[in-house]
Amino acid sequence: MVGKWRAIVLNKMEASVHHARYDLLPYGWCFQPEDALLTITDTMSFLEVFLLLALVIYLNSFLYVSRCRRCLNVPAVGCEGFLASYWSAFQFIRKANVILQEGYQKHKNGVFKIPLVDRWLVVVTGDQLLDNLRTAPESVLSMWDAMLDLLQLDHTLGRQFRENPYHDSIIRTTLTRNLATILPNIIDESIHAFPDMIANGKEVDGGWISIDAYDEFSALVCRVLHRVLVGSPVCRNKSYLQLNIQFSAGVTTEATVINAFPRFLQPFIGNLYNKVSGRQTRVLEYLGPEIEERKRKVAELGSDYEGRPDDLISWLMDSAPSALERETSSIALRVLIVNFMGHHSTFTTFTHAIYHLAADPFYADDLREELVMHLSDPEHIENWTEKSLDQCWKLDSFLKETLRVHGIGALALPRKSLVCYTFPNGVVVPPGTLVTACSTATHLDEEKYQEAHRFNGFRFEKLRVRAKTLEQGSKHKVTSTSSSFLAFGGGKHICPGRFFGTLLLKCMMAHLIIHYDIKMENEGVRPKDDWFGPVELPARQGKVLFRKRDG
Numbered sequence: 001m002v003g004k005w006r007a008i009v010l011n012k013m014e015a016s017v018h019h020a021r022y023d024l025l026p027y028g029w030c031f032q033p034e035d036a037l038l039t040i041t042d043t044m045s046f047l048e049v050f051l052l053l054a055l056v057i058y059l060n061s062f063l064y065v066s067r068c069r070r071c072l073n074v075p076a077v078g079c080e081g082f083l084a085s086y087w088s089a090f091q092f093i094r095k096a097n098v099i100l101q102e103g104y105q106k107h108k109n110g111v112f113k114i115p116l117v118d119r120w121l122v123v124v125t126g127d128q129l130l131d132n133l134r135t136a137p138e139s140v141l142s143m144w145d146a147m148l149d150l151l152q153l154d155h156t157l158g159r160q161f162r163e164n165p166y167h168d169s170i171i172r173t174t175l176t177r178n179l180a181t182i183l184p185n186i187i188d189e190s191i192h193a194f195p196d197m198i199a200n201g202k203e204v205d206g207g208w209i210s211i212d213a214y215d216e217f218s219a220l221v222c223r224v225l226h227r228v229l230v231g232s233p234v235c236r237n238k239s240y241l242q243l244n245i246q247f248s249a250g251v252t253t254e255a256t257v258i259n260a261f262p263r264f265l266q267p268f269i270g271n272l273y274n275k276v277s278g279r280q281t282r283v284l285e286y287l288g289p290e291i292e293e294r295k296r297k298v299a300e301l302g303s304d305y306e307g308r309p310d311d312l313i314s315w316l317m318d319s320a321p322s323a324l325e326r327e328t329s330s331i332a333l334r335v336l337i338v339n340f341m342g343h344h345s346t347f348t349t350f351t352h353a354i355y356h357l358a359a360d361p362f363y364a365d366d367l368r369e370e371l372v373m374h375l376s377d378p379e380h381i382e383n384w385t386e387k388s389l390d391q392c393w394k395l396d397s398f399l400k401e402t403l404r405v406h407g408i409g410a411l412a413l414p415r416k417s418l419v420c421y422t423f424p425n426g427v428v429v430p431p432g433t434l435v436t437a438c439s440t441a442t443h444l445d446e447e448k449y450q451e452a453h454r455f456n457g458f459r460f461e462k463l464r465v466r467a468k469t470l471e472q473g474s475k476h477k478v479t480s481t482s483s484s485f486l487a488f489g490g491g492k493h494i495c496p497g498r499f500f501g502t503l504l505l506k507c508m509m510a511h512l513i514i515h516y517d518i519k520m521e522n523e524g525v526r527p528k529d530d531w532f533g534p535v536e537l538p539a540r541q542g543k544v545l546f547r548k549r550d551g
């Protein structure tokens with residue numbers, strides 16, 4: 001068994017090390033992988049081979065950072081030295097946000113770089129450079145290539161996802177155009193899901209129920225989201241929801257593991273570690289029968305048979321561009337992928353927003369008043385239309401302020417240069433460089449926002465009221481982006497799900513505000529966010545108390 005593994009490892013290593021040799025050549029190293037491999041195959045155990053691999057990783061990484069340093073004539077934040085840059089890379093894992101804020105302040109309207117384990121991360125700041133990042137064509141600064149590196153797309157989500165991202169246009173067009181049609185489903189699912197979530201809580205004094213916010217909100221948002229993706233009853237199946245929740249976390253973890261290896265080993269580790277087909281099999285257990293049944297009905301009755309659900313499964317079936325994509329397993333995997341794009345960002349935004357609402361109950365009264373005004377009798381869901389929710393400027397502002405202060409991380413607009421790219425300030429990045437903007441530092445820039453570090457839930461509502469025209473005011477809507485608001489990215493790849501995501505968030509928040517009183521277990525205190533490298537998460541230990549309101 002060990003021998004077989006060793007053979008597999010070494011075979012794959014051989015091909016990869018060939019590439020590495022060319023990386024090493026400029027440094028005058030003479031490295032003959034074939035000879036070395038012949039020797040180690042005969043004498044080493046699997047553990048020893050693994051240790052050797054680890055050594056190769058380190059050697060390669062050192063050389064890589066060193067090589068990149070020579071290429072980039074950009075000021076560094078953190079150490080540039082051969083070994084010290086590793087210390088800075090480690091620091092970036094611990095306090096990325098602080099390092100990025102420092103870089104932003106020092107190099108405003110400019111460019112700086114930060115050492116990562118195996119490369120430099122180039123960060124651009126200022127409106128003009130940001131516009132370049134947003135508008136550069138995919139063939140120059142590529143979002144897909146950046147994601148391919150950062151998320152190891154081919155090994156975590158499957159090649160199909162990257163080669164044919166047709167779900168993007170479904171979200172951008174069909175889903176967004178159908179918001180009015182799917183709104184009743186979102187409301188209906190919220191009505192059922194909230195009491196189920198509260199039932200999982202623990203009763204405390206005065207009729208209050210304590211909820212483990214992070215896990216419960218994750219499941220809640222996943223359920224409401226999947227009502228629109230796959231319909232009910234599947235969206236209420238707890239193990240199906242768990243599979244989707246774990247999928248998002250799994251992809252990120254696996255990408256991190258693969259990225260811990262040097263570039264030349266990643267294809268090999270990725271293949272060894274590939275979990276796409278396992279996931280496809282598991283999601284098929286839940287979605288397979290439903291998709292097959294719909295296929296049967298379409299074949300029998302035509303694609304607009306009565307009662308055909310208006311959800312992602314139907315849209316995927318109608319738009320799948322090839323026989324392979326029309327296969328039941330491909331459609332099921334695609335649902336999992338859209339869940340990956342939509343669930344995490346929507347649920348973390350919801351949790352951040354609820355933590356603010358629960359820590360400062362002053363907001364709930366104002367928001368409730370607004371909801372009552374625009375939804376007339378909010379108890380009647382037929383009053384809830386996209387238009388009436390659109391008139392709730394305070395709610396819209398509350399969500400935008402949540403995304404401004406918290407967002408989904410410190411970085412935005414990750415792109416990889418495919419050619420030698422020159423920014424207008426003369427900075428040149430060689431092909432293969434990872435370039436990004438910093439979203440948190442931009443959002444907390446005092447020159448862009450007054451009292452930028454303070455959460456002011458109605459900040460954007462006030463700006464809208466003060467605007468001279470409705471059109472000018474609409475620039476402050478949560479879905480409007482600019483170089484000062486990067487929560488949804490920008491340019492060609494701007495989040496296509498933002499209209500749907502924010503509608504879903506508004507419905508859930510409105511339902512909660514109308515039907516429940518809410519506070520933090522530790523009254524008046526909003527739990528601190530957790531940071532993992534540049535990723536920002538709402539506190540995972542937060543407990544929120546709910547109490548059903550009368551009437």
Ligand code: HEM
Nearest residue numbers: 341342345346349413487488489490493494495496497501
């Ligand atoms: C509050 C909720 C959400 C936030 C904060 C958010 C944020 C983002 C961000 C920052 C990007 C990257 C844009 C870029 O690089 O320029 C993105 C892309 C994307 N988002 Fe969202 N998103 C949210 C909800 C959703 C939902 C609900 C869906 C779908 C159901 C979705 C689907 C996508 C897709 C498919 C992309 C990739 C776009 C492309 O390939 O061009 N998002 N999102």
